[in-house]
Amino acid sequence: MSQAHFLTQGSTILVGEWLLNIDRQSISDGDIERELDPLLFKLLTYFIENDGRIISRKELADNIWQQSFVDDNAINRAISELRKALKSTKQPGQSIKTHYRKGYSLFLPLSSLPKESIIQPKNLKTNICPEALHAQQLTKPLKKAYNSWLIIIALILITTALWLYSEPAKTKSNSSSSAPFLMLKGETISWHKGLYAKLLLPPDKSKLTYTLTNEEQKMRSDLYVMDLKNRKEYLVDSGNVTSLGWSGDGERLFYYKCSNSDYSSCMQWQASNLKSGKIEKELMQSHSIEGTKVTQYNEVGDIAIFRRNKYRGVTHLNALYAYDKITKEELRITTPNIAGTGDYFLTSISNPNRIIFERHNLGQSEIYMANLDGSSLKRLATSSHRIWAATFSEDSNSLIWYNRFDSKIGSYSLASMQLEQAIEAPIDAANYVYPLSKKSLLISTDLHDYDVGILDLKTTTMNYIASADRHEQDAIALNNEKTYFSTRYGQKLKHWLKTNNQYFNITDKLGTEKKIIAANSTSTRLLSYSNKQLEILNAKDYSVIKQWKIPHQVNFAAIKNNKVAVIYTNADSQNNELMLLNTENNNKVISDIDTPLSLAWFDDTRLIVNAKHKQFLIFNSLTNTYSMLETPDNITHIKPSLITMASNDTTLFLATYQEVYNVALNTMQDPKSVFKMKPYDYILNIKVNNDKLAVSFVSTSNLNSIKLYSENTPKY
CATH class of the missing domain: 1.10.10.10 (Winged helix-like DNA-binding domain superfamily/Winged helix DNA-binding domain)
Incomplete structure (x- = not known):
């Protein structure tokens, strides 16, 4: 009842x-x-x-x-x-x-x-409950004295809105071919010989802050503020600096300044009086606690909203917190999922004060709105790709963002509490995109380049596949000095085989939908995935040997003899699961390991699994049982930063964003660093085949600029 x-x-x-x-x-x-x-x-x-x-x-x-x-x-x-x-x-x-x-x-x-x-x-x-006490005290300065009849009316309106729009909107519905098309013309408003990064707008969109790294002095950055009305730039500070956020009124800028290049010792500062030659700077209280790091800091009135990593002990998992500057109370206000990188502050809205943030999960990104204490949480939209930036338009009373993957301006009306029709608006490849309105975009042009390096494990030499007109990724080092890799153009893939310093386009044999995700040790079999279908391919002619229907998103796979281990995201629960397949029969085994993230073969029957547990797991594919794998501290310490791993017959390779380690499988002792990335390069994936390790990575060090795109001639 x-x-x-x-x-x-x-x-x-x-x-x-x-x-x-x-x-x-x-x-x-x-x-x-x-x-x-x-x-x-x-x-x-x-x-x-x-x-x-x-x-x-x-x-x-x-x-x-x-x-x-x-x-x-x-x-x-x-x-x-x-x-x-x-x-x-x-x-x-x-x-x-x-x-x-x-x-x-x-x-x-x-x-x-x-x-x-x-x-x-x-x-x-x-x-x-202490958290309830924090929430109660935190919200006290936010409350206003309304007459009782106004409160009742507000409650009725809110209840009606929640009932009518309880189902979250999805950006996927914006893919309609009837979407309006907007012609935008780009104008460069800032260009220096360096790298523009960390673009941030205050809620009123009157200014823009960014860091500029000089090409000759890549370990030193300059922090600038630009007045978007007259486009005049003001130097705020120099050194190892990075911007954190803004005050709600846009009058104060918050940033870190660090005493060394690895950002292990940083102090938080605020700058005010920004539109002058006499910018005022003041040292602030730090919110880093027990080794965690604040990577965003914004203020809405007397409430500070900041982002801290190591939520639930996971290095890359971020949650949002609120700090009341009057009561000195701190409260965690978001609860991200472990299967992702967590929550990212986008912007704030006033009257009433609310925050907008992005939640990154495996396979999708979600946009949420909540009160400053985390209450009244509402999901506004979902996207298959990261959003990273959003703004609020008072004129249309809507939240606006740009989806770089499908080149569309998305928006959510806070008047009707509905997702609005997307507008197609092609622009240059971009690093950051901030909509100033539904007809104007502020961007920093792309500084990313995807590349692949092949590490010879015998000689410890690295050879790169870089070419001027391609963005290489998902590489696999095959036998006979051949290397497979793919390149992506929009939503389509191109496939390449490199041998004897020549590139051969094999897209006509594989198509533009399939993604090659693994190969066996003899390079005779390839594993591909597309449209919820997993296939074993003959590496000579790319014909299909065996296929499985996988009604889920496959994230990771490894082949060992006749066994295929797959990590996928369950479409119903959105939780990661581990499945074992056999290439010689139709046997299928699903493990009950909680949130597997990556894996590697330990021997012919057992797997090492990196899951959400504090220790690695060892999984027996014959008995479908697992147990904790005891490892020394120097291996356990790598696990929180681990993004992927791979193995050959003798060695396990562990990859963080910046470094690759190897560990002998027969001892599981003494990990050694075999490769370090250059500054501004970050590992995406590794694949090992016998004595060759393929490292796919992204470089963020290309010169770029800031452009303002505005409407030219709209067509509907």
Whole structure:
């Protein structure tokens, strides 16, 4: 039965022996009062509203977390914490019932009581969750005194909007061929002989900050601010500097200045009085804690919103935090998934104050809106590629971003709470793209170049495949000194075979959709993936030997004799899973390893798996069992920064963004560095075949400029 009419302002609900106070977000059994943190309050009220039926994990993920993927452990923890909160001497029994493989249901009886009938207990003991206390204190300076009738009207409007637009919009729907086309003309507004990076706009879009790295002094950067009205540039600071963000009014710029080139010792500064030759600079309080690093810092009124890494102990996983400068309280306001790099602040909106951020998951990016304390979280849009930058237009009351992959301006109306039709607007390849409006884009031209290096493990020499007109990636070193690689142009692939310093285009044999993801040790078999289909190909004529339908996104694969190990993202749960296939039969084994990220063959039957666990796992493909792989500290310390790995018959190779290590498989001791990337180069993938290691990487050191694109002649 529905209990939605209980959940109104000023009402109280009897949940078993507990009295739930909607206004205070607290429960009381007459002796003990407990204030629920926002997540537990939301979870409990959802169970109340859906009393009498079983609620699945997917439904909880969609409606409570409002995410396409939620780690099972996060749901388990939340249910466990809610059960603890609902347990007392007066209420000792079961509160939330588990239905095996189905979900959960509320096990306590419900009834409502009028507010005037409630007698507050005397000398009440309190048991307040610290995070709830932080959230309560953090939001105090944000509240304003409204008349009661205005509050009621606002609640009605918000409830109606949430009900009407509860389903998140998806940018994929913007791929319609009927999308408007906008002709934009580019004008260079800043060019120096160097690298433009870290472009940031304040919410009012009146200024632009960026770092400029001089071509001759690549370890030194200059921090500039440009007045976008007169396009005058002002030098803010020099050295090892990087911008962090803006104040909400655009009058103060926040940045790091570091004393060494590896950015291990940095101080946070703010600069004001920016449109003058007398810029004022002031040292600020640092928000780095226990080795974590703040990579974004913005202020909205008296609330600082910043991004910190090492969430849940994972180096590359970032969450957003809020700091109240008046109460000195800090609160984590986002809960990213472990299968991705986490949350990235995009912009803020005033009246009321809200933040817009991007959440990166495996296979997709999502745009969210939330209050400054993380409450009222709403997913606005999803995209198959990173967004990185978005702005708010007061004129159209909409959020605007640019999808560089399909060259379209996307927008979300905050008036109608709907995704608007995308506008096709081709521009130059870009590093950063900030929409100033739906007809104007500010960009820094692309400084990325994709390349491949082949490391000879016997001589430890590296040979690069760089060519002027290609962007090489996904390389595999084959036997007989041949190298396969692909290049991407938009959504289409081209395939190449390099031998004897000659390039042979083999796209006509493989097509523009297939992606070669692995090869066997003898280079006689290739593994390809496209359109949810996995295929074993003959390396001589590229004919199909065997194929499997994989209704999911394949992220990683490795071949060993007649076995194929695949990591894919489950389309339903959005969780990573490990699957074993056999090229000689139709056997298929799916492991229950939690969130596998990469893998490598340990021997003919066992795999080393890098999962979310603190230790590596060893997986037996014959018994479908796994256990922790004991490794020395110097290997364990590499794991949090690990992005991929590979192995041949004798050696395991571990790759971070900047370095490749090797470890002997028979000892699993003493990792040694075999290759380091140059500054501004970052590893994307590695593949090993016998004594050759192929390293695919991206270089971010090409000279670029800042351009302003504006409307020329629109066509509809």
